[in-house]
Amino acid sequence: MEATNSIDRRKFLKLTGISGAMLAIGFESLAMELGEDAIVKAIMAEDFIDGTAINPFVIISEDGQITIMATIPELGQGINQGIPAIIAEELEVDLGKVNIVKSSATRKYGRQSIGGSRNTRSLYGPMRKLGASTKEMFIRAAAKRWGISTNDCYAKDGQVFKKGSSTSLTYAALVKEAAAIEVPKNPTLKNKKDFKLIGKPLPRPDLEMKVSGQADYGMDAKTEGLLYATIERCPTLQGSVAGFDKNAAMAVSGVEKVMEVTRKVYGKDNVGIAVVATSYHAALQGRKALNIQWNNAEFAKISSEDIDKELGALTKEEGYEHVEKGDFKATLAQADHVLGVRYDLPYLSHTCMEPMNATVHVKEDGTCEVWAPSQSPQVQRQFARILGIPDDQAEEKIKVHLPYLGGGFGRRSMNDSLFECLQISQAMTKPVKLIWSREDDTSQGPFRQRTAHAMVATFDADKKPIGLQHKMISQAITTQGRPSRGRLPFEVMEGINTHYDIPNISTRFVEYKNQIPIHWWRSVFGSTNGFAHEGFIDEVAIVAGEDPLQFRKDRLQSEPRYVKVLERLEKEANWNKKLPKNEGKGLAIVESFGTIVAHAVFLKKQNGKVSIPKVVSVIDCGVYINPDQVAAQTEGNIIYGLTAALKDPITFKNGAAEQANFDTYRMLRMNEAPRAIEVHIMENDEAPGGMGEPGLPPIAPALANAVFDLTGKRIRTLPFDLQKV
């Protein structure tokens, strides 16, 4: 199609990263350039890098190019640079001169999966150590060459220097010797005050590709002879195929195959019909002709109204104990005043901007090439079992590309589309790209949990709170498709702050079960619990006749980090300033994934229209890598959380989701977004907390609390229409 120029490998490395280059010039010409047989050997990112690998992450070429591998899936959180920056910091190299290369997915990099805002948190220590021990190896190699003690050497800017002289050796000159040195177990780490990269707002190199259409997403995977697949799945998710018109689909020009494909979701096998064609358009036309009849009567009963009633009935149950402080029940009898209300949050779809997709090529020679847009891309072992490849050959025979991810939000920790695509490619021994339509992506789940919260507060004669109960009713992610464990499931109480100094506190969980699959969704239970808890705390503060910020500060004295965050918010948001009558403000503070976040939301009513002029955020995430990324993730969480609060829910009728595309499952848009978002980061030496999710839980309650301040109306059910408050 396009004119292909002969390529300069090094230039491509520097300018575009690997996979962009592969896309730009095409697979075959690249294979020729490399003198490889493209049909036999998958060309992986690593094949482009020259030099000696001192460890799997750091490669140095003889001409001095330092490459650091970016091995963790990049879904917008900046990890592509974040982890290499940590290594570069301790290694003492100039990040600007480092070539950051997005790796493939393979065991040699350790665990590459991402979720739970855990990557910076869990990799911070090990990656500093890796950088520091690598530096140490260069110092030892130099000391040996010079015949001096390592104490008389130091490293700077990719070189080892002799102390007190200008004699130096570059890492490149030392790499062969350094690579032979045993890896030091306890290298000395730098002092925080000496950091040149960590804590600085570094521009992200992947953005160059993202403003020019060159970043390679899973959706962009390219290989010779690629076929395109779409799958019609049961609208009720579960059910079996009673019949379909295979001939009609096969009759569509371009359609090559029509076959059954199984999708496993939390232990349930769901069969769908795949249509595979020479173009995606043809595959969709074939799909329209399928006319599938489903056997799904037993799954077609559930509706949102029933779910609502079932949850309501469960609010009367005792449930499992989470935290019990004092004797909440006793306060019910003593109380002068009792406030009891219910909060409700809907099912939601993750809705990554890039719909689910996968590309798999099971080849005639028994090898397999995979493009895995996944938060958990190391699929070799599982694929090997399906393909009958022995475990010990899985890494060699199954090569996995790691594309950029067009969003993840937890959804891409489930590899259902990869396994669907594998079945198709295995049946055809051809390369196949499976594309989920937006409608598939929205309506096929798994979803964010729908929850109900029975909240009760008890007050003394002075209207001061003496007791608080938060009873949460929901499905649990970890007990789906299996019997309840008879105890509190994992993480369901995330985001419920039991530090509030109210003498009697009771937090409990009542397990609900139904057929709808739920899955980790950005901030998970924090997203639902945070809304109910912080909305209700606001209600309690109002009953007590106290300012909501002061109320929180006064009752969180046992937690100094919370207090500092609140004090900072008070100042930055100018909280105590009186607002005109047509404006309102609300705040909330939630800790999740090791990070404390408080937001203040400001509302303004003008010409009958309510807008959000400003959100002010204060973040305590301990030590952070890139403050601009902390801000970006917080901005993103605010928009994601506002969408959840203000736009569409996923509802069910006759067992099927009622929303399908952006016309029925609407997203917050530019004109509805806050005009300004200010993010302030606390400086301290606490352990690094997560940043991908913690900004989300406090946004909806801060918004609802602002609505109360503006209108006197209490929002307890999400979503709601901001224009109708």
Add this chain to the structure above:
Amino acid sequence: MAKYTLKINQQEFTVDADPQTPLLWVIRDEVGLTGTKYGCGIAQCGACTVHLNGTPVRSCSLPVSAISGQQVTTIEGVSEDQSHPVQKAWIEAQVPQCGYCQSGQIMSAIALLDKNPKPTDDDIDTAMSGNICRCGTYTRIRKAIHNASNEISNGSN
């Protein structure tokens, strides 16, 4: 199937496609320019935005048969080296997160500034509301458009 000659980024391409095939899939899978993205297929998200004779259009909802002979510009045709003022402003403000929506955002922003080099916040709302960003980069997009606008008007003075 029929043959179509398309003018994309000043180059001619001849493709064989069903007349009803959306331009989006022809650009991506036949021509091989994958910077233009699929997000919804029903003209609701803007991820597939390209310029048709300089006007932003949703390529997911335009059949290939309808555009013959007209000039198509995709994100790849904006500049050779990310040097368009809008691209530079995007980098400066570190706009993209996952980046998937950004080709469409940039195409809409360029079209806005071509027509209206000094847009107000309300103008930006109107021009950009057709482009969804699930990662929530809206405040940075707004800032980048203002910066690009300043850059463009300073440059032309």
